Amino acid sequence: MTDTKSADKPVVIRRLWKSYGNNEVLKGISLSVERGEVVAIIGPSGSGKSTLLQCINFMEPFDDGEVLIDGRPIGLIQTPGGTRTRMPEKELNALRREIGIVFQQYNLFPHLTVLANVIEAPVHVLGLPRAEAILRAREQLKKVGLTGKENAYPGELSGGQQQRVAIARALAMQPKVMLFDEVTSALDPELVGEVLATMRKLAEEGMTMIVVTHEMAFARDVADRVIFMDGGMIVEAGDPKEFFSNPQHERSKAFLKRLL
Numbered sequence: 001m002t003d004t005k006s007a008d009k010p011v012v013i014r015r016l017w018k019s020y021g022n023n024e025v026l027k028g029i030s031l032s033v034e035r036g037e038v039v040a041i042i043g044p045s046g047s048g049k050s051t052l053l054q055c056i057n058f059m060e061p062f063d064d065g066e067v068l069i070d071g072r073p074i075g076l077i078q079t080p081g082g083t084r085t086r087m088p089e090k091e092l093n094a095l096r097r098e099i100g101i102v103f104q105q106y107n108l109f110p111h112l113t114v115l116a117n118v119i120e121a122p123v124h125v126l127g128l129p130r131a132e133a134i135l136r137a138r139e140q141l142k143k144v145g146l147t148g149k150e151n152a153y154p155g156e157l158s159g160g161q162q163q164r165v166a167i168a169r170a171l172a173m174q175p176k177v178m179l180f181d182e183v184t185s186a187l188d189p190e191l192v193g194e195v196l197a198t199m200r201k202l203a204e205e206g207m208t209m210i211v212v213t214h215e216m217a218f219a220r221d222v223a224d225r226v227i228f229m230d231g232g233m234i235v236e237a238g239d240p241k242e243f244f245s246n247p248q249h250e251r252s253k254a255f256l257k258r259l260l
């Protein structure tokens with residue numbers, strides 16, 4: 001059932017709780033993302049940032065709370081008995097299509113060319129005719145600056161180029177929102193800039209984005225809002241310029257100080 005209050009927001013997270021065994025990793029996270037908004041999530045290692053992203057598309061099932069994609073709850077559905085149960089895979093996969101996700105490790109298919117990587121899901125998941133998928137893929141590869149690399153194999157590309165293919169592949173599904181989990185952390189320093197520039201361009205074109213990052217300059221300059229997480233909670237959220245120049249909480253101050 002669509003939640004009409006949240007239908008105009010690509011992502012709404014309400015009171016999300018998640019444990020791994022006895023380890024409580026998310027402790028009541030709530031976060032709404034507006035259409036076209038870029039939200040940067042920062043925080044120390046182990047604070048639950050990756051888990052939060054993975055709960056958004058229910059790659060990691062959460063224990064309590066809810067996530068709405070365009071107003072539609074993902075992952076769990078109400079049973080007549082009043083409890084909740086995992087939604088049918090078909091329904092889950094339909095919602096997941098709205099969510100593009102890119103990880104630190106570019107998980108491209110090594111035995112497929114760049115073009116074949118990008119058309120794979122549009123052809124096999126969306127059922128798009130091959131010719132149309134190829135047109136769409138070329139458009140996305142152009143957007144990430146990889147025109148001319150269609151026939152290369154991932155192993156022939158730099159890490160930065162591979163990561164841009166991973167972005168193009170996610171965009172080819174025409175998602176409503178893009179999630180990025182430390183996509184530049186595994187790259188050689190000289191390759192970080194090209195990937196951040198691609199993400200900045202995407203942001204400027206109006207893509208809704210949730211970006212977990214260690215790149216504080218990116219968070220400050222590109223994000224509309226910064227979220228500081230620690231210990232499975234949102235400790236502080238606000239305007240990036242305000243946050244970086246004048247953090248309010250002791251833990252935010254300590255985190256920023258350690259980066260200097």
Ligand code: ADP
Pocket residue numbers: 020023025043044045046047048049050051052
């Ligand atoms: P971050 O991305 O902020 O570094 P994570 O979400 O990866 O944090 O991890 C938060 C906590 O959850 C850590 O204590 C981590 O060890 C634990 N954790 C993450 N993934 C798993 C998993 N698949 N199984 C068990 N524990 C996990």
Ligand code: MG
Pocket residue numbers: 049050051182
């Ligand atoms: Mg992480």
